[in-house]
Amino acid sequence: MAFFDQLWVQNSLIALAYTLLAIFLIRRARSEHWTSAWARLRRDRTGLCSLGVILMYLIFGTLELIRVPTQQSSQSVLEILTAGIPQEKGYSAPLALTSLSVANPKPLKGRHLLGTDALGRDTLVQTLKATRTALLIGGLTSVIYIPLGVLLGLLAGYYRRWVDDLVQYLYSTIAAVPEILMLVAVLLVLGKGLGTMAIALGITGWVGLARLIRGETLRQVERPYVAAAKGMGQSDWKILSRHLLPNVMHLVVIKFVLGFSGLVLAEAVLSYLGVGSPVGSASWGAMIDAARSELSREPVVWWNLTAATLALFFLVPSLNLFGDALRRAFDPRRG
Amino acid sequence: MRLDFASMCPPVFRFRSAPLLAVVASFVLGACSNNPYPPAQQALREDGSPWLVRYGAMPEDPRSLDPQVCYDSVGKRILEPIQECLLEYHPFKTSPYELRPCLLTALPEKVERAEGGAIYRCTLQQGIYFHDDPCFPNGKGRELVAEDVRFAFQRMADPKVECPALSTLQDYVAGLGEAFESARKAGSFDYGKPLAGLQVTGRYTFEVHLSQPYPQILYWLAMPFAAPVAKEAVEYYDGKSHDGVARDHFRFHPVGTGPFRIAEWKRNSAIRLVRNPAYHTTRFPEDGWMPDQEALLRPLAGRSLPLVDEVHMTIFRETIPIFMLFRQGYLDGMGLGKDAFSSLMTPDRNLSPKYQERGVALHRDTEPSTFYMSLNMEDPILGPNRKLRQALSAAFNTQAYLDIFHNSVPIVAQQLLPPGIGGFQPDFRNPYGFDLAKAKALLAEAGYPNGRDASGKILELTFDVNANSADERLSAEFEQKQFEQLGIKIRVVENTFARLMEKLDQGSFQIASGSGWSADYPDPENFYFLYYSKNLPPAGKNASRYKNPEYDRIFEKMAVMENSPERQDLARHLTALLSEDVPHILLMHRSLFALTQPWAPRIQSNPMLEGGLKYVVLNNELRDQKRREWNRQALWPLGLLLGSLLLGTATAVRSYRKA
Numbered sequence: 001m002a003f004f005d006q007l008w009v010q011n012s013l014i015a016l017a018y019t020l021l022a023i024f025l026i027r028r029a030r031s032e033h034w035t036s037a038w039a040r041l042r043r044d045r046t047g048l049c050s051l052g053v054i055l056m057y058l059i060f061g062t063l064e065l066i067r068v069p070t071q072q073s074s075q076s077v078l079e080i081l082t083a084g085i086p087q088e089k090g091y092s093a094p095l096a097l098t099s100l101s102v103a104n105p106k107p108l109k110g111r112h113l114l115g116t117d118a119l120g121r122d123t124l125v126q127t128l129k130a131t132r133t134a135l136l137i138g139g140l141t142s143v144i145y146i147p148l149g150v151l152l153g154l155l156a157g158y159y160r161r162w163v164d165d166l167v168q169y170l171y172s173t174i175a176a177v178p179e180i181l182m183l184v185a186v187l188l189v190l191g192k193g194l195g196t197m198a199i200a201l202g203i204t205g206w207v208g209l210a211r212l213i214r215g216e217t218l219r220q221v222e223r224p225y226v227a228a229a230k231g232m233g234q235s236d237w238k239i240l241s242r243h244l245l246p247n248v249m250h251l252v253v254i255k256f257v258l259g260f261s262g263l264v265l266a267e268a269v270l271s272y273l274g275v276g277s278p279v280g281s282a283s284w285g286a287m288i289d290a291a292r293s294e295l296s297r298e299p300v301v302w303w304n305l306t307a308a309t310l311a312l313f314f315l316v317p318s319l320n321l322f323g324d325a326l327r328r329a330f331d332p333r334r335g
Numbered sequence: 336m337r338l339d340f341a342s343m344c345p346p347v348f349r350f351r352s353a354p355l356l357a358v359v360a361s362f363v364l365g366a367c368s369n370n371p372y373p374p375a376q377q378a379l380r381e382d383g384s385p386w387l388v389r390y391g392a393m394p395e396d397p398r399s400l401d402p403q404v405c406y407d408s409v410g411k412r413i414l415e416p417i418q419e420c421l422l423e424y425h426p427f428k429t430s431p432y433e434l435r436p437c438l439l440t441a442l443p444e445k446v447e448r449a450e451g452g453a454i455y456r457c458t459l460q461q462g463i464y465f466h467d468d469p470c471f472p473n474g475k476g477r478e479l480v481a482e483d484v485r486f487a488f489q490r491m492a493d494p495k496v497e498c499p500a501l502s503t504l505q506d507y508v509a510g511l512g513e514a515f516e517s518a519r520k521a522g523s524f525d526y527g528k529p530l531a532g533l534q535v536t537g538r539y540t541f542e543v544h545l546s547q548p549y550p551q552i553l554y555w556l557a558m559p560f561a562a563p564v565a566k567e568a569v570e571y572y573d574g575k576s577h578d579g580v581a582r583d584h585f586r587f588h589p590v591g592t593g594p595f596r597i598a599e600w601k602r603n604s605a606i607r608l609v610r611n612p613a614y615h616t617t618r619f620p621e622d623g624w625m626p627d628q629e630a631l632l633r634p635l636a637g638r639s640l641p642l643v644d645e646v647h648m649t650i651f652r653e654t655i656p657i658f659m660l661f662r663q664g665y666l667d668g669m670g671l672g673k674d675a676f677s678s679l680m681t682p683d684r685n686l687s688p689k690y691q692e693r694g695v696a697l698h699r700d701t702e703p704s705t706f707y708m709s710l711n712m713e714d715p716i717l718g719p720n721r722k723l724r725q726a727l728s729a730a731f732n733t734q735a736y737l738d739i740f741h742n743s744v745p746i747v748a749q750q751l752l753p754p755g756i757g758g759f760q761p762d763f764r765n766p767y768g769f770d771l772a773k774a775k776a777l778l779a780e781a782g783y784p785n786g787r788d789a790s791g792k793i794l795e796l797t798f799d800v801n802a803n804s805a806d807e808r809l810s811a812e813f814e815q816k817q818f819e820q821l822g823i824k825i826r827v828v829e830n831t832f833a834r835l836m837e838k839l840d841q842g843s844f845q846i847a848s849g850s851g852w853s854a855d856y857p858d859p860e861n862f863y864f865l866y867y868s869k870n871l872p873p874a875g876k877n878a879s880r881y882k883n884p885e886y887d888r889i890f891e892k893m894a895v896m897e898n899s900p901e902r903q904d905l906a907r908h909l910t911a912l913l914s915e916d917v918p919h920i921l922l923m924h925r926s927l928f929a930l931t932q933p934w935a936p937r938i939q940s941n942p943m944l945e946g947g948l949k950y951v952v953l954n955n956e957l958r959d960q961k962r963r964e965w966n967r968q969a970l971w972p973l974g975l976l977l978g979s980l981l982l983g984t985a986t987a988v989r990s991y992r993k994a
Binding site: 192279280290 | 655802805
């Protein structure tokens with residue numbers, strides 16, 4: 001994996017991901033279905049607000065994702081921007097002037113809006129840095145499960161018969177295993193890491209999407225335009241990619257946004273169980289996990305838990321609300 | 336005893352609500368006290384005086400109470416009062432440590448052995464009986480005889496028993512290794528065959544034959560591995576069902592001769608020990624204590640043991656209930672963990688006045704243990720480059736580590752030997768202790784100026800850790816940062832505990848955290864053997880794979896010597912060699928604070944004893960009085976509850992009538 005450890009590879013992958021996303025959106029914007037959806041979305045105040053919040057998270061996550069080389073090793077842009085915030089020696093409460101100790105309080109080097117953690121790092125900065133983990137997990141997993149779900153869903157819905165049986169058998173089997181059990185099992189086999197966590201989540205994540213796409217494809221295949229395409233002698237591949245895929249794409253977008261929040265939560269849960277994000281990567285789940293011992297301290301260290309919870313609290317509902325807004329925009333009848 | 340790193344952190348947090356529920360339930364049911372415990376076996380002794388019960392806490396169930404297997408502190412805490420050993424540590428004499436006879440009448444008599452080595456002649460006390468148990472005819476315990484010692488030594492060599500002492504003792508006790516080998520080949524151990532290393536010479540007398548001199552054998556006789564075992568008990572408790580009645584495994588049902596026996600063991604919940612009425616093996620020592628203990632201990636001198644009738648150990652996986660129950664007076668003592676630390680301690684490391692007023696006493700115990708990280712001497716980068724290892728050691732700020740993760744309680748380890756062990760040098764300073772400037776200079780000399788090699792590539796090392804809890808992850812991150820101050824890159828690899836041990840055994844690591852050693856017996860040999868080249872894993876404990884002919888030569892000489900100034904010199908030489916070669920990064924000698932209640936004063940603090948339950952005392956009246964004082968029932972929550980209920984009902988009735 002040495003190849004992926006290189007900074008320029010990582011940074012260009014991030015750039016590539018954003019470019020592809022932009023190209024996708026620009027191309028889609030030409031179609032009538034999408035322009036009318038955008039028009040509806042613009043009037044949806046909740047949707048726009050949540051989009052704003054999501055964009056903010058996206059910015060912080062990207063700032064932490066992009067790393068630049070320094071003399072010794074490398075730093076993220078976010079680390080460079082927050083370099084002025086001093087590191088303390090241990091816990092300190094929000095805006096406190098001294099370190100957290102009834103017995104032996106020592107003056108701090110600076111004030112910290114949300115306090116500092118056990119190693120004396122600013123909790124706000126750590127919380128913002130954890131956005132990267134959420135973003136990475138959400139992004140990487142989507143890259144894995146969306147193609148899988150779309151492909152299998154389309155095939156099952158289009159060919160039916162034994163292909164359908166096979167796909168249904170596959171996803172019924174996966175869905176029958178309790179998800180958290182499956183995730184932990186996969187992680188214990190593949191080892192800890194953000195990449196393996198994305199794979200584990202991807203393995204279980206495609207089921208819901210494949211079901212949706214299959215159902216929609218079953219409906220679309222009955223439409224006259226498919227019969228027409230068949231009559232004109234178009235190949236199955238062309239029908240699938242040119243006609244059916246664009247007509248189910250809005251489902252993918254909705255599922256992507258709604259699924260993202262689930263993935264962020266899954267990362268937090270796995271990190272809380274101790275099988276999630278590796279040492280050194282900030283994560284909301286790991287912060288909540290650490291709070292188990294922090295809350296039993298005297299005096300109580302509550303700010304790490306609060307910061308991580310708030311970060312999750314704002315991101316997850318925003319994603320869900322935006323997902324709903326998208327659904328309303330794309331499918332006003334069912335709204 | 337190998338220590339896992341987790342054992343020094345508070346126990347893994349998992350919620351156990353049983354004791355708390357009991358407290359809540361007793362409150363709700365209107366009982367008059369917070370007492371979470373079931374009633375004791377009896378309220379009064381036969382003579383009418385009160386039946387004394389001590390209450391303690393344990394982190395988990397003992398894994399095995401088989402004397403030839405038990406090797407962890409939790410197991411020893413329960414086994415020690417049940418199964419007495421041939422010798423025992425004097426509870427008060429700790430500098431130097433002193434052994435005194437327990438089941439034996441006197442310390443063994445050493446004589447020269449014709450074919451080299453030594454013979455230790457031992458005589459058992461007469462009239463010592465095993466606990467009454469169904470495994471004996473009519474359920475009456477039979478008398479202890481020398482054959483039981485021989486059975487114990489044979490069990491050590493039985494491959495099915497898996498005795499941890501075998502790997503060491505087979506080098507010294509004659510015929511032990513051969514007996515193990517032939518049993519392994521035959522598939523079963525032949526208990527009819529004589530064992531050269533242990534010869535029974537009479538009903539109560541036996542001899543231990545050593546093939547080469549080994550003065551430490553006396554310490555082994557003070558450990559449960561050599562403790563006599565009744566054959567009847569091992570055969571009876573086979574874990575199978577007989578005539579429809581299931582029997583325990585022997586490892587859960589030890590039958591000893593000690594001052595207590597297990598009256599009840601509710602797995603994962605509690606263990607109740609009750610006194611053995613027939614016990615008369617040892618009495619309370621007549622001397623040996625510090626002068627300031629005189630007032631407390633003089634009245635006890637020569638008393639028959641044990642001093643209390645029952646010991647109730649509750650298993651708590653969480654630390655919070657321990658503190659709560661201690662505060663209410665329902666625990667007689669507790670270890671001071673991380674969470675309660677800052678509310679109980681003052682800046683000058685004293686107990687807070689609130690608890691001093693209550694009469695609670697604070698004890699600081701330094702264990703004879705050393706924790707360190709291993710550096711792999713067979714690694715192509717670390718092995719040949721001594722300066723690099725020195726640089727790593729000097730880059731690690733151990734004091735900061737202890738400040739953050741251990742409340743600055745333990746002592747920074749300057750040498751492999753912990754305080755209290757012969758050869759420990761109080762003034763010795765690790766030449767490669769924390770000094771970042773020096774570390775950077777050393778790294779440059781090692782060929783990595785500013786962390787880069789000749790071609791300008793950053794040096795990258797892997798660091799294997801056991802990181803399952805949030806605390807462990809945090810400390811791994813801290814340790815990584817310490818090394819990275821040098822400008823090198825540290826790749827942290829997280830492992831389960833089993834996987835980390837496997838890597839240490841295989842030598843597939845560069846830097847590995849999580850090694851600790853606690854003295855099996857107070858002798859420098861028990862620490863220096865960790866770096867003896869003939870002690871390589873998987874059989875041995877030299878995980879760093881340190882091989883130094885000079886070290887080996889001195890160690891071999893030092894190991895078999897009796898204690899003397901010359902031996903101390905050799906020990907110093909070994910310390911100097913290790914400090915210069917840096918096969919490890921030394922962390923700490925673990926020490927802990929413990930609290931005791933005014934009615935249960937600390938009798939002894941000997942770290943070689945695991946609790947010393949037969950010496951504990953109790954002032955029953957004081958405890959009853961304080962428990963009443965500290966558990967005044969507050970009635971206002973009940974009133975509040977009733978009031979709000981009434982108010983709610985009234986509102987509901989009103990709104991119903993309106994509608």
